[in-house]
Amino acid sequence: MNVPQYLQKRRQGYYAVLEVPRALRGKMGKARFIQSLQTDSLKVAEVRKHELIGRWKAEIQAAQGNSPNLDRVVLVRQKMAAKVKPDPVDIAMILTPQTDHDMSDLETNRKDLSAVLHGKKFPLKHHLAAYEKTLSHIEAKSKDMRLSDIRRFIKKFKYAEDATNRDVKEWVEVNLIAEDGLSVATCRRIMSNLRQYWKYLTDRKDLNVLEPFKYVVPDRTVSRKQQVATRRKDIEPEDYRTLLQAAQEKGDTQLAYLIQLGAYTGARVEELCSIKLDKVLPDRLLVEDAKSPAGWRTIPLHTDILDLVATMKKESKDEYL
Template structure:
């Protein structure tokens, strides 16, 4: 008998066994069977490869959790659902459902499991995992970049679990194990993915679209070790020495990258983050201070004294700005981030000077913090300057802050031996 063919009452049928492990996801059937509507063996042999190919693609899709080959029946099911939702008369609804049952049975005869899935999706006995994703994202108060990352994380989850009924404690644990050991994602990345999925799952439960009240994601990922490993310590961001900052400054000057030269100069005399400097508007630049009001935390909202070595550049940039920002004409990415492109240029610059991945733009901020500590500046004063949480309850919770004059005097300690020029015309 030719492969994948079976003769029944003079007609030829295509047949393909379904792997046992995948049968529950395909309606519980042991095999696919479909009439080729011919009595000719030659015609049957011509038709059967296409049918078998579709079935094998479906099996592989279920094995991988890839919903793409199932899109046709999902689209049909959602169209049925829309039709049912528009019917207010109960008797009419029952009549339409009975028709759908027959259509589903017909689909099951050709592709076992698809008809059942279509009907259960249409009648909301089953819910697609990603169906309310955009509704959930709309409730979040996150930046656009974070929203996109959470969308990507949940879509990864929904590719593994197409239906909410497939999500269970052991299934989630197996998925996490797959992410860690098969896809070789870092534990930190997996914790981020699981955190997004956990938030989305809680939303589905509140909306009644996920079965049960338990949390299948609880403790699914091993917690981050309290003690850092040698590899983590080696990869930790390091501070530039003042001399190394000067090397970078001179490299930017030699390269003729004036915007990057100015950015480094601003960072080395303020200790600000790259995002804070690139998004700083002229309305927040005063004669003797910079008002940082777009920081990552409440403590980051602060006034930074303008160092005496920085004053000429601040005055020049303020007078020549063409777009209302202290650093003019920086390009933006799709999230409106003005630091992205120039930050990459800094990455190329420091790599060319021999600095590895443990040195980043943030390392200049560490340089400033190191100088303040070495000079004996009180931690509470340094924290107010750099925008860190004040470490004690007395100063952090009850203090009204450090007088600006104290911060300015402390900041004048910052120095870079070997700087032979000022970055201003």
Template sequence: MAQKNPPYLQKRRRGWYAVLEIPKPLRRKFGDKARFVQSLKTDSLSEAERIKWSLIGEWKAQIEEARTGKQARRMEPFELAEKLTKGQEYDDPFTREVRQGEISDTAWELHEKDPKQADAFIKLVDGESVLTSKYIDDWLASAKNEQKTIDMKRSDVRRLAEKFEYTHEIDQRAIKRWVHDLQHGEQGLAANTLSRIMSACRGYWNYLNDAGLILRNDEPFKDVVRKPSKRSKSSYEDERLPFKETDLKALIEAADKKGDVMLRDLIVIAMWTGCRIEEIGMLRLPDISHESLDVTGAKSKAGNRQIPIHMQLQPVISRLSKESSDGFLLSGLGPNKYGNRSNAIGKRFGRLKKALGYDSRYVFHSIRKTVATELENLGVPENVAADILGHDKPTMTYGTYSGGASFAVKRDAIERLRFPKIVALGIA
């Protein structure tokens, strides 16, 4: 009885040939050929088994293209692994043997094209690796964060997945090289940004381990970002700076000249209250009385506070309250996808200050620095200024036990603010 040829192979004389039958309905598209045949130029069966796969893969792709009219897409290692391991927990001994044969054949075929892909395929099949991007959404669904934070984490971990397609490619040495490239390459990311990215990656890595999706005892993201041991001269030069009164006057006049009354009012409210831009954008009419603004919904306990309305600000607050058509003090600001109403007007401020020649050290938050600087120079106690600005007080007495400065004390402090050059503009 003649010995049966191995799959896709025929022995002719002393050499081996690769062979693949062409389906009958498709043979006309191949010049009525019944099969593909090509010499492998070897008489070694093991060598023939190894090198046949590149031809078989190419021929199968041609057949698929003839069948569908579309160029066949090669399956990625993770797709092949999923296909060939699906349902393996239910295999009987015979099925298990057939499956292992298919896995072995696929590994050889991949190895002929790209040994790295073959290695990834084997590790995926053996459960030693997963597609890095596969479980990002599952991880984020379990996170208890605001949407903006979730989106940032998704962006950070997708960076990881773009760099390392599979988790077996990740180790501390590779991560350190990646961090070095991010910091010193074209992107030039700052140490704080890199720390945030690595923190997100570490959280995702822990999730994969805790869920049993990978089994790794190492910590590839630990201590991979080297922070400067001391502040450099450039870091001091890049520090945010407060505006002077003349700067605020120039900004207000420029907004007026552009006809951007809302931006002008935003600047004026900030300079008399020290509020953050998003706090002003979220102020509703019920939060406002004839003598105070109530800031609510802050991220910290200290951020929720009652701010006395400076006598110079009262006409502006009164006018805006009467003009409001949507229940907000600054009416008509459209929220972005995170519900932030100040995003667009904040960009308008950025363009305005840039046009006046202010660099990156000057931002809207600089107005808070202006207020803090003025309060300090007026001799207002730090704990009172902290209660006005919504800062935490780190001391035991004021931070833990005190109920905070009284409204009268805060009002007296606020009323000490003086911006005579701006008051002279007569804004109401």
């Protein structure tokens, strides 16, 4: 059986292993990192190895002298939190600025760096890579969306202590809704994803700050009257002909095709644009990439567009209709 990367199987169970670059072995006093994961289960070992490997890689990066100051401080803080008594020389080597830029950054951010070192501030970005490893069980599309939501949040809030309930509420109302134009439903999804990351940090990374996401999304951003006024209007046959003629006169063949497909199938634009050729049958389309499984369906093709769909399939230059 092939053992996954960074794991070694011994009689006592699985061990995490990471080779130290040859040029750094003298400086670090070892050729490799190795530690028992206290399990004979491959599945459990795969989960447990990530924290160790992440910490070891940070030590190697620090020894190379190219880590930012915050990365260095987080590394020492992790050692302290793990109840590993760091050697004073090791700490000095990790924390010492290596470049003029590092020294300037240290002078500018000394107060924040000191707070991180003493556990008074918790950087939110440093565990995102480890968290991503735990998301192998969810669909790729959902995983990318969750990570994107988290990156949006930590771009605004560098430290957990900065993300007070009041400030997160203001971020949602001003930045997400007013400026970025996001819907209330989208904001709720973002908060749900952020709660998952916050729970991970609390359970696995010693975050000790209360979750700040309660009641930060407003119930409604517009009145019922405004909702009715802005509700999408039905398109009349004459509107369809006007749109189609405009696309044809503009010479935009793809848009003209899309308008006709939309009119005859009633499918969403995103659904039509994501239909692959192998889902296009002679008399129907198979929609299997809808917003949710409930939207997966078979769409019969009207006889008026059978030739159109056949032409689109023939002219396609990629795997999509």
